[in-house]
Amino acid sequence: MKHLAVLAALLAPLPALADVDPADWDAVTAQAEGQIVYWNAWGGSTTTNDFIAWVGSRVAEDYGVTLEHVKLTDTADAVTRVLSEKQAGQDDGGAIDMIWINGPNFAAMKEAELLFGPYAEQLPNWALVDFENKSVQTDFTVPVEGFESPWAMAQVVFVHDTARMPDRLGSMDALLDWAQANPGRFSYPQPPDFLGTTFLKQVLIDILPDPSVLAEPATDANYEAVTEPLWAYLDALTPHLWREGRAYPATGTAMFPLIADGELDLSISFSPGAASTAIANNELPDTMRTFVLDKGTIGNASFVAIPYNSSAKAGAMVVANFLMSAEAQARAQDPAILGYGTVLAMDKLVEDDRALFDALDLGIATLTPAELGTVQAEPHPSWMTRISDDWVARYGVAQ
Amino acid sequence: MSRRRLLPLLPALTLLALLGPVAAGLWGTVLPAFGHLPAAGLTGPSLEPFRDLFGWAGLPRAVMLSVGTGVLATVISLSIVMLVTAGWSGTRPFCVLERLLSPLLAVPHAAAAFGLAFLIAPSGWLARLASPGLTGWDRPPDLLIVQDSWGLAMTAGLIVKEVPFLLLITLAALGQADAQRSVRVAQALGYGRVTGWLKTVFPRVYAQIRPPVYVVLAYAMSVVDVAVILGPNTPPSLSVQIVTLMSDPDLSMRLEAAAAALLQLALVVGALMVWRFGEVVVAALGRRWVASGGRGKADTAVAGLALAAGTVSALAVFLGLIVMAIWSFAGFWGFPDALPDTMTLANWARFGSGTLEALGETALIAVVVAMVALVLTIGCLEAEYRHNIRVSQRAVWLLYLPLLIPQTAFLPGLQTLMLNLGADIGRGPVMLAHLVFVLPYVFLSLADPFRAWDARMGVIAAALRASPDRILWRVRLPMLLRPILTALAVGLAVSVGQYLATLLIGGGRVATLTTEAVALASGADRRAIGVYGLMQTGAALVPFTLALLIPALVWRNRKGLRHG
Numbered sequence: 001m002k003h004l005a006v007l008a009a010l011l012a013p014l015p016a017l018a019d020v021d022p023a024d025w026d027a028v029t030a031q032a033e034g035q036i037v038y039w040n041a042w043g044g045s046t047t048t049n050d051f052i053a054w055v056g057s058r059v060a061e062d063y064g065v066t067l068e069h070v071k072l073t074d075t076a077d078a079v080t081r082v083l084s085e086k087q088a089g090q091d092d093g094g095a096i097d098m099i100w101i102n103g104p105n106f107a108a109m110k111e112a113e114l115l116f117g118p119y120a121e122q123l124p125n126w127a128l129v130d131f132e133n134k135s136v137q138t139d140f141t142v143p144v145e146g147f148e149s150p151w152a153m154a155q156v157v158f159v160h161d162t163a164r165m166p167d168r169l170g171s172m173d174a175l176l177d178w179a180q181a182n183p184g185r186f187s188y189p190q191p192p193d194f195l196g197t198t199f200l201k202q203v204l205i206d207i208l209p210d211p212s213v214l215a216e217p218a219t220d221a222n223y224e225a226v227t228e229p230l231w232a233y234l235d236a237l238t239p240h241l242w243r244e245g246r247a248y249p250a251t252g253t254a255m256f257p258l259i260a261d262g263e264l265d266l267s268i269s270f271s272p273g274a275a276s277t278a279i280a281n282n283e284l285p286d287t288m289r290t291f292v293l294d295k296g297t298i299g300n301a302s303f304v305a306i307p308y309n310s311s312a313k314a315g316a317m318v319v320a321n322f323l324m325s326a327e328a329q330a331r332a333q334d335p336a337i338l339g340y341g342t343v344l345a346m347d348k349l350v351e352d353d354r355a356l357f358d359a360l361d362l363g364i365a366t367l368t369p370a371e372l373g374t375v376q377a378e379p380h381p382s383w384m385t386r387i388s389d390d391w392v393a394r395y396g397v398a399q
Numbered sequence: 400m401s402r403r404r405l406l407p408l409l410p411a412l413t414l415l416a417l418l419g420p421v422a423a424g425l426w427g428t429v430l431p432a433f434g435h436l437p438a439a440g441l442t443g444p445s446l447e448p449f450r451d452l453f454g455w456a457g458l459p460r461a462v463m464l465s466v467g468t469g470v471l472a473t474v475i476s477l478s479i480v481m482l483v484t485a486g487w488s489g490t491r492p493f494c495v496l497e498r499l500l501s502p503l504l505a506v507p508h509a510a511a512a513f514g515l516a517f518l519i520a521p522s523g524w525l526a527r528l529a530s531p532g533l534t535g536w537d538r539p540p541d542l543l544i545v546q547d548s549w550g551l552a553m554t555a556g557l558i559v560k561e562v563p564f565l566l567l568i569t570l571a572a573l574g575q576a577d578a579q580r581s582v583r584v585a586q587a588l589g590y591g592r593v594t595g596w597l598k599t600v601f602p603r604v605y606a607q608i609r610p611p612v613y614v615v616l617a618y619a620m621s622v623v624d625v626a627v628i629l630g631p632n633t634p635p636s637l638s639v640q641i642v643t644l645m646s647d648p649d650l651s652m653r654l655e656a657a658a659a660a661l662l663q664l665a666l667v668v669g670a671l672m673v674w675r676f677g678e679v680v681v682a683a684l685g686r687r688w689v690a691s692g693g694r695g696k697a698d699t700a701v702a703g704l705a706l707a708a709g710t711v712s713a714l715a716v717f718l719g720l721i722v723m724a725i726w727s728f729a730g731f732w733g734f735p736d737a738l739p740d741t742m743t744l745a746n747w748a749r750f751g752s753g754t755l756e757a758l759g760e761t762a763l764i765a766v767v768v769a770m771v772a773l774v775l776t777i778g779c780l781e782a783e784y785r786h787n788i789r790v791s792q793r794a795v796w797l798l799y800l801p802l803l804i805p806q807t808a809f810l811p812g813l814q815t816l817m818l819n820l821g822a823d824i825g826r827g828p829v830m831l832a833h834l835v836f837v838l839p840y841v842f843l844s845l846a847d848p849f850r851a852w853d854a855r856m857g858v859i860a861a862a863l864r865a866s867p868d869r870i871l872w873r874v875r876l877p878m879l880l881r882p883i884l885t886a887l888a889v890g891l892a893v894s895v896g897q898y899l900a901t902l903l904i905g906g907g908r909v910a911t912l913t914t915e916a917v918a919l920a921s922g923a924d925r926r927a928i929g930v931y932g933l934m935q936t937g938a939a940l941v942p943f944t945l946a947l948l949i950p951a952l953v954w955r956n957r958k959g960l961r962h963g
Binding site for chain 1: 521522537548634646649650733745750925926
């Protein structure tokens, strides 16, 4: 294999092209034509996979770029792959051209200088992005600085069955009271599942008088004291969880059948449109609705990033730019397709593009952007890592 | 000319294919378990991985789960099979049960486990059928039935799959145990049917089925797919924890995984030794029991209970497959409705293309592996025949060896070893790993019919100046068409059902029906699981149907050959 690679390198007619300047869009599109972009993205959702396939057909049509979806079970696999390529000295021609990424994985890649950029704010469609109001320039408190471009907004919503639980809850304390009065009717995915850890963070943000401390990295000095109320809360909540906390659903989607059967009345989701999409797929009854807490809920953005050693950077930028187009964003927001929140600002769109969004039927269980209320920032990634490890030690074993 | 040189090499090649990956895998486990993993820039030796492992708070429970579920599943399934055979062999109910159980052998473990979960969960089909009429439940009770902390659901999932396996093995052994005459003599002396069988036939049958019983014990203690679907998660069993550690992107976690794999190996070896000791104790107690001369008063009740248990075990899998089929066509299906509001093709339209892709990968791997296993097996048996090699009981244990080493002990090591060598993971290595598990079953399935072939046919052909090769191709193999196709079907079914070998050696990039179906367990989308589970079962069952149909077609005017 190695000999073949050397041979191929010797026979290649041209040296590897110098990286294209993201600001020179004509040069980018010219170089992108004919490139194959390997997009490494979580492949666990059939709806997302279908959307990515559609993106592939559109960029092939408009730009002659071929998009290949490499389906990951865990985004961290892609991070490890790029890291080991760098350690092996493979500084171009890497296997990955684009990664669906955010949070700790982005922080790790940026820190290790594994990313190409800055490029995001030079893309033509950046002009349409609502960077003033949406958290697309920081990712879990880490400054993005153009090393990844946003393509979807996510926000924590609580999903409840109005047939059995008519009223929304305003705070995590109210949730605890409700769970004590209705034992066995609530659960959350088992950490380290990302939605499970998000629930823990949401509890912490909601019950801390001043959550601003979470914006800074956790330290040995403050970690114990800051998280102490969280463990007290969970100690009180756990006996009243589904199965008394002796078992947890594996993922967010695993809670849908439990709600449909009436085992759970309340669950949590990171996608405001997921409940509507699940109703359409017969996975949930049409009595489901969603709500957010009085003080708001955690939100974050999904991004795409380009590894420093990608062999199709121009093609990847074309895809990243297309993902921020009104056409792609409106399709992603359609609950029949994906139900993801848009990153665009409606007032920056031309009339026809805005009409695409106005025409969307968000579904009966989806809150309007106004109803979604305040978006709380994600804590620094270090909190998530430590809380998740601690949860496993406290509740994940020896119950 | 080349074949003459090749044939004597085949037994050696077969042994290499069987034991090579196991030995390499164990080597690849030992090194990182003591801190040596160059791919992650770590060099040992150190005891740090074991320190990490023993520092994990979930370890005692994880170990208890592995040992408890494994031993319990083996004891219960062996008891059911022995008592059913004792009480009923040769009767009409026994024939019915045998017919029910035989096809279940081909149902992949994962599909059977999903079916069982769909059946017995608080929101499962049984609760739906009984609610609200009998139970008064208008919503599922908050009971920890599936994923229970004691692993009882997981044990049940293993039992329903091991009962058919042990029953078929026992049936094969009965023929050589002179069972009928012994029981008749015992009954003439006034012994009950069950007691008479246990006192006279059981020792002889058990001596023959001992290796497969050990295989069941080793397998049940280290199973991953059934544990993922039916087992607890707080904490999981040791084998599941090994797989979790192996899939961590942080390469250094593989050290702890390797340490856990060695612990798993020690547990299985220890359990086998305890089991062997238990045999001695049972034998001593049994001799006293025989000498005591009891004729067996409770025989009827015991036989009745055993038949009921065997029937429940078979029905559980059948009903599980049926409820999976219903889910695959279900529109909205709320609790406690016995059937969905609407039936729809939408689920198949949505997941069908994905299953077809996975089916292609599954079929490609299974066909190549089963064919290679078949060629090696026939080569070995033919070499044995031509060179008149006597096969000792010891050599048979070599066949069982790869099945006795827990998968979670050597597959992680094999993966790590390939990583260290810089070898590409993918389809090829997955096939080699599958071969380790497929080869013994193909060999065991074909060996007896092949050896039982009437050698006088060969003498007649040789007298007609046919060469040994010509005799093999024109006489022996055609006559053995049915057992050969059955062996091939067994090989295909074993390959289709492989989970861990595909997952670990394929590095998550080789997607078969089984890996896709088990991956769906975490998402719990019952419609998707229904579609994948049915496809997986079909992929394993269709070859068996063909193995029955093809000889009947080919030999439609050769009555004597139709049944092999």
